[in-house]
Amino acid sequence: MWRYAARRLLQMVPVLLGTTFFIYVLVFALPGDPIRALAGEKPLPESVYQTLRHHYHLDDPLLVQYGKYLLGLFHGDFGQTFNGQDVGQLIADSWTITAQLAVTAWIFELVIGMTLGVWAGLRRGGLVDTTVLGGTTIAIAIPTFVLAYSAQLVLALHLGWFPTAGTDEGWPMSYVLPGLVVAAANLGYVARLTRTTLAENMRADYVRTAVSKGLPYRRVVVRHTLRNSLIPVVTFLGTEIGYFMAGSIIVEGIFNLPGIGHEIWLALQIKEGPTIVGIVTFLVLIYLLANLLVDLLYGVLDPRIRYG
C-alpha cells in the first residue's frame, strides 16, 4: 500500500506542473496591466513602474517567470499579492473558514444523505422511496446560487432562524445555512447512491445467509450491507470536492464568509495573478490528495482490494 501511495504521489507531480502552468499562462494573458491598475488614476513615474515590474518578475519572459514561481513554490513561497501580502499567509488565514464550511457540508451529506438513502433503499418502491427520490432530484436540479438566495431570504431574513451573513456567531451557527446550501446537491447524490447500492446488495447471497443464520435485521443492514454499499459513496465524496470548491466561491460570496472561495473571487475581479495561481495550485493539490485518499480507503472498506 505504501508503494502504491508513493507511486501515486509521484504521478501527481506532472499533473500539478501542467495545471499550474496552464493557469499561469492564462493569468499571464489576463488583459490589462496590473501595476498600472494598482496605481489607479495617477500616472506612475517610469522608474517606479520599472522597479515594480522587476520586483514582481513581470519583465521576464513567461517561461522564466513560471520557473521563478515554481522555485518559490518549492520553498513554500506562494508569492505576494500586489499590495505586499503573502499569498501563503492569505491562504492560511482564509483556509480555516473554508474548512469549517466543508466539514459542515460533509456532516450534512453523510448524516442526512445516508440516512435518507438507507431509509429509501430498505423500502424500495414505497411512498418513502418515491418521496426521497423526488426530493433529492429537485435538490440536485436547483442551481446553488438560487438555493443560496432563497434560503437566505426565507430561513434567515424572514424566519430569522439563522444569521443572514458573516461569521460573527462562529461555528456551527454561522455555517449551518451555507453548509446546507453547498451540501444540498451532493446530499441528493449521496442519498441516491446509497439507496441504489443498498437495494442491490440486499438481494445478495451473503445477506440471505446472514438473515437465515438468525442475525438481527439491524445488524445485517449495518454490518453486512451498509459497509459494502459505502464504496461508491466514498468515491463520490472524494471526487465531489471539486464541486465543493466551485460551490464555495458562490456560497462564500453570498453569505459573506471570508474563505478561500471568497479570496479567489476577489482576486479574479482585480486580476491579481499571484493570488489566483496560488489558490488554484492549492485547490488542485487538495483535490488530487483527496482522490488519492479515496483510492487508499477502498482497501480499508473492501478487503478484496489490495495494492501491490
Next chain:
Amino acid sequence: MAEPDIADVTAEATAAADVGAPASLWRDAWGDLYRRPIFWISMVIMLVMSAMAAFPSLFTSLGANEHCDVRFAKQPPTSWNPFAAGDHPFGTDVHGCDYYAQVVHGTRAPIVIGFSVTLLSLAIAVTLGSLSGFYGRWPDALISRITDVFFGLPLLLGALVVLTAFPAHGIGGVVLALGLFWWTTMTRLMRGQVIAVRNADYVQAARMLGAGDVRIMARHILPNAIAPIFVFAMLNVGVVIGSESTLDFLGVGLQYPSVSWGLQLREAQDVFVDYPYLLAYPAVLLTVTVLSFLLLGDAVRDALDPRMR
C-alpha cells in the same frame, strides 16, 4: 479496388451479427421507457424549452430587450396566475422590459450552450479516447497525462479562470471555456470502451482483410464503443446548463445585451428581497429544465440497466 469492398462487406456482416445484442438491449429499454410517465413528462418539458429556444416568436410578440421603459421598472405581476395578470404576466424587470418576454428569450442561450458544449466535448472525447485506446503506448501515455491535467481543474473553477482571462467573449467563448474542462471524464470512458473492443474478432477480421487504422476505428470500433459515452453526454446536458447559468450569474459568462436566465438572476440578486418574483421566474424555468434532463437520465439509466428490472 475489389479488396477493400470485400473487407467491408465481411467485417460489417460480422459487426452486424455482433450488434444484435445491443440492438435488442435498446429495444428492451424503449419498451420499458414508453410506459414511464416520467419519461414523457420530461420529454414534453424538453420539447417546450427547445421550441422556446428555437422560435421565441411563437411565445411572445416582443423581441429581446424590446419596448423597455424604465418608468415601468420592477412592477410585480398583478396576479401570481400568469393568465390573469394582464399586460405583463410576469411583471417587468429592472429595466422596465416585459419579464415574460425576457424570460422566454433567455431560454436560447442556456439550451444552445448546453448542447454545443456537450457536442464539442463529445467530439474531443471520441477523438482522443479512440486514439489513446487504439494505439496504446506513447500516444496513450501522452493523452492520458493531458487528460489528468484538465481533470485536476474542476469545471466551474477552470471555466471561471479562462473566462476572466478573456473577458471579450460571446456564446462561442463560453462554449469553448466550458468544453475545455468537460471532455475529461468522457475521454476516460471512451478510452476504456475502445480498449475493450479493439481486439474483438470482427476488428481482427477487418484488419486481416486489409482495412486501415482509420477505417477500423471509424467503421468498426466507434459504432461499438460510443453508446455509453453518448448516453453519459446527453444525460449531463443539464449539468452544463446549470454551470452556464452560474457563470452568467457570477458575471463572467454572457454579458448584456445577451439575454439568459443566468443574467436575469444576476440582475435580480440585489433587489430580490423586495422583488422576489424577479428571482422566482427564471429560477423556476432553469430548475425545471435541469430537472427534466435529470429525470430523463434516471429513466434511461433504469431502462438500460437490466438489474433494475
